[in-house]
Amino acid sequence: MSRLAVPKTYKLYIGGKFPRSESGRTYEVVTKKGAFLANAAKASRKDARDAVVAARSAVSGWANATAYNRGQVLYRIAELLEGRRAQFIDEIVQSEAVSTAAATRQVDEAIDRWVWYAGWADKFVQVTGNANPVSGPYFNLSVPEPTGVVAIVAPQDSSLLGFVSVVAPALVAGNTVVVLASERLPLSAITLSEVLATSDVPGGVVNILTGSAAEVAPWLASHADVNALDLTGAGALDWVDLEIAAAETLKRVLRPEGGTDAAAPSLDRITALTETKTVWHTKSLI
């Protein structure tokens, strides 16, 4: 006789904790054929705002960590992901109805991409910063800094790889994030939050919401304490309205991307969520 399984309760991830939605709502996550998989939390406006508060309070610690430290913390996540490969593969096979081989490819690619971004943490400033030859006795440097709190609509048609492709680059520079996971395929994101909780990422650096992206995204787009809005996975939403809402506080906006290479790994995804700071300092005349 086979053993009776112990199913997991899938919850939100806010400020390093796993709350249910304050609204008490859940929605059914189903397989491609419609079979029940889980009841995921259906995040509300209040949950989104709590997540922004958590993200904001985590900015200074994460942004001011040394680049070497951020790189190691991010690499550590990849180590833990590797240890949970089987679980991710299993969840992807169930929810995406793909072969084990395809699910394995997705998980491995996600882990490798995470490693690739982790390695950028202590390099992108050198590559994108400048010493500027100004006309005059001044020491003049330009360096990229994190833009702050980034709200992200993750790709909707990918369980893990899409999620990693938008979250990892935002973290590299020292931003904190509030991510709306794929509505239909949220299980990998929630399992990833368990990885994050047991890694060295400070609570609040990554906040993950599941539920209706169409319902929650407008609250994030209009939230005055959000600095940037990554709409990579928002192609099917009324994303123009989101961009208009974001303009009210002049948020940096990344427009939706589709296709197989959506959110392909690039330095540009890191720098798009940074601000260039230029410091002039006088030199004495000797």
Place this chain on the structure above:
Amino acid sequence: MSFLDYAPAPESTAILNLKSDYGLFINGGFVDGHGTPFSTISPATEKTIATIASANDEDVDRAVAAARRAYDNTWSRMSGSDRGKYLFRIARLVQERARELAVAESLDNGKPIKESRDVDVPLVAAWFFYYAGWADKLDYAGAGASPTALGVAGQIIPWNFPLLMLAWKIAPALAAGNTVVLKPAETTPLTALLFAEILQQADLPAGVVNIVTGAGSTGAALVNHPGVNKIAFTGSTNVGRGIAKAIAGSDKRVTLELGGKAANIVFDDAPIDQAIEGIVNGIFFNQGHVCCAGSRLLVQENIHDEVVDRLKERLSTLRLGDPLDKNTDIGAVNSAAQLERIKTLSDIGENEGAERWSADCVIPSEGFWFPPTIFTNVSTSHRIARDEVFGPVLSVLTFRTPAEAIAKANNTPYGLSAGIWSDKGSRILAVADKLRAGVIWANTFNRFDPASPFGGYKESGYGREGGRHGLAAYLKPEGSARAVTASPAADATDSTITTSKEAAK
């Protein structure tokens, strides 16, 4: 006559050869506009300088079409080195006609001739010279190998540095291979039209730069035109917000350089003589019509009285008057509307309980003028500590610790610039790290250079102008994230980098 009195030394306007009417500059020539023409006046005398054509929607359409033709047929096919040669020519022509441009600028804008002559126009030439050299080196601009231009750039510039803002916009756009439709500010179109004559002298191909004069509706037509690929705007945060909304959902890229409320932080160990000069330069340069002006003075509490006394003493020696007089420190406020705004906000400052002090200077009977003014006893909630006055008005606040200075400095939705005055290098670097502003001047203020990126955090806009970063704002890196704002150092080559698993597939 005391030693502080100077005999008038007005710069002659004889060097100018102005026309009484100016048309729009479209496809290499001046043409009539179809909107209602308007006068551009000297804000120092309120006398009309010239009548300027106004571009309506059809005129903007013609200008964009000319820019598109020039892009398709000429500019995008030209070698980078030839594009660069045109820009070098323009830089030289600006230098050759520098005096004329400076006089025209001071006449039309109201800024002191010593500033237009020594700051604005030399920087204009420097900007074209700097970007000229980039035109055939775009592979090294940090936008990946073989980056391409965006197409037609619509550029809208403000009235505070009319010709300099034109240079900030046009030089990188052309170097990157774009063509341009530029709209100067309604109150300061003159030097842009003289610049059009320079383009004719440079024999720049027709349509590569088009200049459409007019009011806000002309700018709106440009922003909303479907044939424009990129919007570059410098001006108020409110208008910038409107532009960001207007282009939502389009493929247009945008850079916005908007308002500011910069903190100028003076620690008690600051070199006080330099700091006083720096504070004055920070807020009274160009009558305070500077988006990055150091309008909030944060002074350490124990030196507050000394700094304020010395500031008042220094301000009493500033000479307000004829912008064309070489001795003038403070010129005319650019327009009646701006003067009204400065007066209104200053009155609000007084009503909210701040203490007002203005330099005792003779205000000319004609024109728009506002004396250098300091508010003390200002609290962070006062509107003069929050709103951009864009005039010669300084709000003084105090702090006790570096942490308090940083908190107060960052307590604003803006994030364009900041100043730090201290003799302690380690403190300057630590404070600079914590300030959320795009440009930070340490023991100096209001320095600009074509090699140095300039632009804001938060609601001061996005994108950078100047340096390699400013060039990236006009280049298209293939396969990059679709950022609305050009990212500072987009690198297209990375999108082709594959992780090991991808490579194995």
